Amino acid sequence: MIFILVFGYQFFFVFFLNLSVFSKTDSHSLSLVATFICGKTQFPEFTMVLLVNDVPVEYYDSGIKKIVSRRHWRVNDSIQETDLRDYVVADVYNDLQQSSHTLMKKYNHTQGVHVYQSFTACHLEDDTLRRGFFITAYDGEEKYEYDALSHTQNTLVPEFVWRKVTSDIRKQIFSSIYQPLCVRTLRRYLQEDKNILLRKGTRPxxxxxxxxxxxxxxxxxxxxxxxxxxxxxxxxxxxxxxxxxxxxxxxxxxxxxxxxxxxxxxxxxxxxxxxxxxxxxxxxxxxxxxxxxxxxxxEPEAPADPVLISAVLIAVLVLTALIVTAIVLCRKRRHTGEEDEDWMMDRSIIVTLINCGVTIRDTEEVFH
CATH class of the missing domain: 2.60.40.10 (Immunoglobulins)
Known part of the structure; x- marks a missing residue:
């Protein structure tokens, strides 16, 4: 369910979020994202998510067939104006289903999975309705837009152009049902859950x-x-x-x-x-x-100098060989009792080790 919520919210409506980037704190929006899926998937055929600003507050899908609250900060929450909400669910479902079948027929899409979505929103600034619109998309491409304040429509699909009778009916529905319900619901949420919905921004x-x-x-x-x-x-x-x-x-x-x-x-x-x-x-x-x-x-670190690395490795190998040779000779002399006879050789080895960077204390540890 949560994946559907996020999936439906982000599918193609990113441009809406960009309209209000860094908006004033006294600007708020209520948005309804609806998704209708044609074809067999693991998801419900129809889902709806209601959001205040960017916080999901209500959810519906065709599997559970009821509106539920996702407001985890308050238990036993009830959904107000249930009859109107049920009307909106049925209206949006029928619209998406019919529009989806129209486009599948138009594009000869008889197989596969196809997604039709709608995005409805009202935007308040200083508690005044400034924007209200309805946008749809098919398989991620915008197909239709309706401005609920000016009652103008823009569509890329001729089949979606309303006749005058239909236009008058839809105008009445948006004016008398969708806009008032959107504003009332938004104001109620902002008042009842202001501690959550009006919280200050958190620094990234x-x-x-x-x-x-x-x-x-x-x-x-x-x-x-x-x-x-x-x-x-x-x-x-x-x-x-x-x-x-x-x-x-x-x-x-x-x-x-x-x-x-x-x-x-x-x-x-x-x-x-x-x-x-x-x-x-x-x-x-x-x-x-x-x-x-x-x-x-x-900023990337400067790459190591390969010549310098090679020189260091050679010096380490030579020094290691000298130390090993000194240890072997020392043990051999101790075993044969010839330490006094080979003291000159010991001296030459010590000098060589010192020249290579080994301290006097290190050389004493080698021979004692």
Whole structure:
């Protein structure tokens, strides 16, 4: 159920969220996301999610056939105006079902899974209705838009153009049912649950992390922002203070954390050649909770000099060989009783070890 909630919310309505990025705290919206699926899947055929700003508050699907509250902060919650809510459910379901079948026939889609969605929202600023609209999409492509305040429609599908009689009926439904219900419901939630819905923004934690990709050997540089609320955020990855093109990046989906906050990750795959060029990568984040942008930078470390590494290895090997030789000769002389006769050889070995960086104390430990 939760996956359906998130899936339905983020499928193609991201552009709506961008309309109110960094909006004033006295601006609020109530939105209804409905999803109708044609074809066999593990999900219910029809789902609806009601959200205040970006917080899910109510849920319905064709499996349970009832509206339930998802407000975990209050038990035994009741759904008000049940009759009107039931009407909205039936109206949206019939509209999505008919529109979906119209498009499947139009595009000759007789097999596979196809998704039709609608997004309805009202937006209050200073407790005044400023926006109200209804948008639909089929398989992720926008097909229809209706402005509930000006009662104008825009569609890419000729079959969806309303005749005058239908237009007058829909105008009356939006004016007398959808708009008043949307505003009443939004105001009620903001009043009854203001401690949750009107909470202050939570500052994101930002970092740049890197890891080696196991298959390609490339380095993945990721900009990670987490723990922020509300969900609207702008994350950009810079290379030498210039934005990295979106086509080079992966990720970018805002995902929920378990504590009511959100997270987002954007990643760039960097080749070994690019690493040698030592570009500076900066993660810059803009959010309602911070006055200025948050910037976190990362720069690859300089690669080790292979000549220097080889010289050090050779020196270590030579030193090890001298120490081993000294130990063997010392033990041999002790065994044969020839220590006095070979004291000159001991002296030459000690001098050699000192020249190679071994201290007097180290040499004494070797021979004693």
């Amino acid at each position: 934690r930002v970092r740049v992390i890197q890891k080696t990709e196991p298959h390609s050997g490339r380095t993945q540089v990721s900009c990670v922002a987490t723990g922020f609320y509300p969900r609207r955020v702008n994350v950009t990855l810079l290379r030498d203070d210039r934005p990295v093109p979106d086509r080079e990046l992966t990720g970018g989906e805002v995902l929920p954390n378990g504590d009511g906050t959100y997270q987002l990750r954007r990643s760039l795959s960097v080749s070994e050649e690019e690493l040698r060029e030592r570009h500076r990568y900066t993660c810059t984040v803009s959010h309602l909770s911070v006055d200025n942008k948050l910037d976190v930078s990362w």
